[in-house]
Amino acid sequence: MSEDIIERREFLRRLGLAGTGLLVGGAASRLIGADPEAPLKIPRRKFGRHDLEISSMALGGHALGRADDAEAARMVDAALAMGLDFFDNAWDYHGGRSEELMGRLIEGRRDRIFLMTKVCTHDQADYDTAMRMLDESLRRLRTDRLDLWQWHAVATREQVRKGFGQGGVVRALTQAKADGRVRFVGFTGHTDPEVHLAVLRERYPFDSCQMPISAIEAHSNAFVRRVLPELLKQEIAPLAMKTLGGDFKPVRDGVYSAEEALRYALSYPVATLVTGARSVAELEQNARIAAHFEKMTPEQMVALEDRAKAAGEKGAYEPYRRWMSYRDGDAAMFSNLA
Numbered sequence: 001m002s003e004d005i006i007e008r009r010e011f012l013r014r015l016g017l018a019g020t021g022l023l024v025g026g027a028a029s030r031l032i033g034a035d036p037e038a039p040l041k042i043p044r045r046k047f048g049r050h051d052l053e054i055s056s057m058a059l060g061g062h063a064l065g066r067a068d069d070a071e072a073a074r075m076v077d078a079a080l081a082m083g084l085d086f087f088d089n090a091w092d093y094h095g096g097r098s099e100e101l102m103g104r105l106i107e108g109r110r111d112r113i114f115l116m117t118k119v120c121t122h123d124q125a126d127y128d129t130a131m132r133m134l135d136e137s138l139r140r141l142r143t144d145r146l147d148l149w150q151w152h153a154v155a156t157r158e159q160v161r162k163g164f165g166q167g168g169v170v171r172a173l174t175q176a177k178a179d180g181r182v183r184f185v186g187f188t189g190h191t192d193p194e195v196h197l198a199v200l201r202e203r204y205p206f207d208s209c210q211m212p213i214s215a216i217e218a219h220s221n222a223f224v225r226r227v228l229p230e231l232l233k234q235e236i237a238p239l240a241m242k243t244l245g246g247d248f249k250p251v252r253d254g255v256y257s258a259e260e261a262l263r264y265a266l267s268y269p270v271a272t273l274v275t276g277a278r279s280v281a282e283l284e285q286n287a288r289i290a291a292h293f294e295k296m297t298p299e300q301m302v303a304l305e306d307r308a309k310a311a312g313e314k315g316a317y318e319p320y321r322r323w324m325s326y327r328d329g330d331a332a333m334f335s336n337l338a
Helices: 003-014 069-081 093-106 127-141 157-164 169-179 193-200 228-233 258-266 280-291 298-313
Strands: 044-046 053-055 057-059 114-119 146-151 182-188 208-212 237-241 272-275
Touching (some): 093 127, 146 208, 157 169, 157 193, 182 237, 193 208, 193 228
Parallel strands (some): 114 146, 182 208
């Protein structure tokens, strides 16, 4: 056994990832024997250091915005029926359509939802722009408050410097929380774990951090290796994303199954997993995996990483890593943020 495999297994054990389950990579599915007609119920997980639980799977706002209005309505109904209450969004998803659509669909049910959206200042990263975006997000979402407001897609050291500077976006996070319009604040990023660590070195009391977690990513950026331990140390809720590659391509190409991918990410101590679903069928497929989730062992996780290593080395399955100054709609590779 190579030293690399031993080291990765020990890292996972230090995170407390010791569970049971079937071996990864065989033809058998973890869901064989599960009643497909049984009502789905999404498990809940603790939200960081807070005395609060959220659904372990989230409804992705970008993919919701790509569904037609009728299917999106059915998706929201289905999510709430199965206890999926973490709703993800962002100010710039589809030019505001995602927030507007979600706002219409949750009206009258706001209190049943843990509502998150993101402030998309990017290179501007200033207080005034962020507060204007907050006003627009609240109007679109038809609410007077957010449960979570996240500084979106922090990708460069310069963005970090501006964001924490006088009059930067971090001041807006602080003010919105003080005003009671935002309950919790966080940040997200797709590209570079070192940028995440630069944010965390500021020791700002973030409540959450969203980052890619996948078996392919484990061999490249390795957010889980570099960033996750620091999040746990600071008691910041880790939010997983990009588990299905951002466009489902790893699943379509047979690198791994959706079940393996989601089960891998959920085996980490994350608070929730944000996935894209554009139909009730896709949502229920993902939800069934979460509902019947069984933690992978470190050995199983390392085996899946090794199986995905060659695919990761091609660089074709992490399109989000190439983004440094994204604006919604700029590139086809952002057609689905799964």
